[in-house]
Amino acid sequence: MKLKAFSLLEVLFSIIISGIVISTAYSVYVFTHKQFFIFTSAKTEIRNYFELSNVLNREFETAKKVIKKGPQEIEIELINNRINYSFHNDYILRTIKTHTDTFSFSVVDVEMNVVNELKEEQVIDYMKLTMDEEEGGRSMSMYKNYGAILKIE
Numbered sequence: 746m747k748l749k750a751f752s753l754l755e756v757l758f759s760i761i762i763s764g765i766v767i768s769t770a771y772s773v774y775v776f777t778h779k780q781f782f783i784f785t786s787a788k789t790e791i792r793n794y795f796e797l798s799n800v801l802n803r804e805f806e807t808a809k810k811v812i813k814k815g816p817q818e819i820e821i822e823l824i825n826n827r828i829n830y831s832f833h834n835d836y837i838l839r840t841i842k843t844h845t846d847t848f849s850f851s852v853v854d855v856e857m858n859v860v861n862e863l864k865e866e867q868v869i870d871y872m873k874l875t876m877d878e879e880e881g882g883r884s885m886s887m888y889k890n891y892g893a894i895l896k897i898e
Contacts, residue, residue: 794876797837797848798885804828805872805887813857813867832874850876860891 751759805811810822814829821828831838832855837848858871870891875884 793848794850794883797850800839801830801874801885802887805889808889810866811869811872811889813859813869817852817855819857819869819872852876 804821804823808821808823812820812822814820817832819830821830826841829838829840831840832852835849835851837850837852839846839848852874854873854875856873856875857869859867860870861868868891870889871886873884873886877883
């Protein structure tokens with residue numbers, strides 16, 4: 746009686762082929778996981794940029810006044826409260842009363858156009874933020890049209 750079984754050479758070849766298939770599948774998984782992580786971090790950064798841009802533009806446009814408090818700081822005066830923005834090298838702080846939001850952006854430059862430099866309250870009608878110079882130098886601009894209200898005061 747003869748037993749039907751695999752020879753040692755056949756088992757060895759099947760182990761080698763299955764090892765190649767498993768290592769290929771694992772390397773595809775690792776590559777896909779890295780690409781997904783890169784995509785997720787880029788998507789988060791873009792979302793944060795647009796969120797900051799949207800909030801800052803909305804508050805800039807609806808403000809009664811935008812006042813320059815220092816070379817890297819502004820105060821947005823709304824009808825019912827004041828919002829302070831402080832631009833630092835590694836982050837941007839937005840403070841409303843006791844609530845503070847932090848945006849993690851590298852601020853390279855803050856350019857402000859002051860309308861009435863001779864008065865004690867320096868009112869701004871234009872501001873340009875330049876951020877992340879190593880990644881192409883993203884920037885955002887905000888405009889405030891006061892019309893005749895500022896000239897009357």
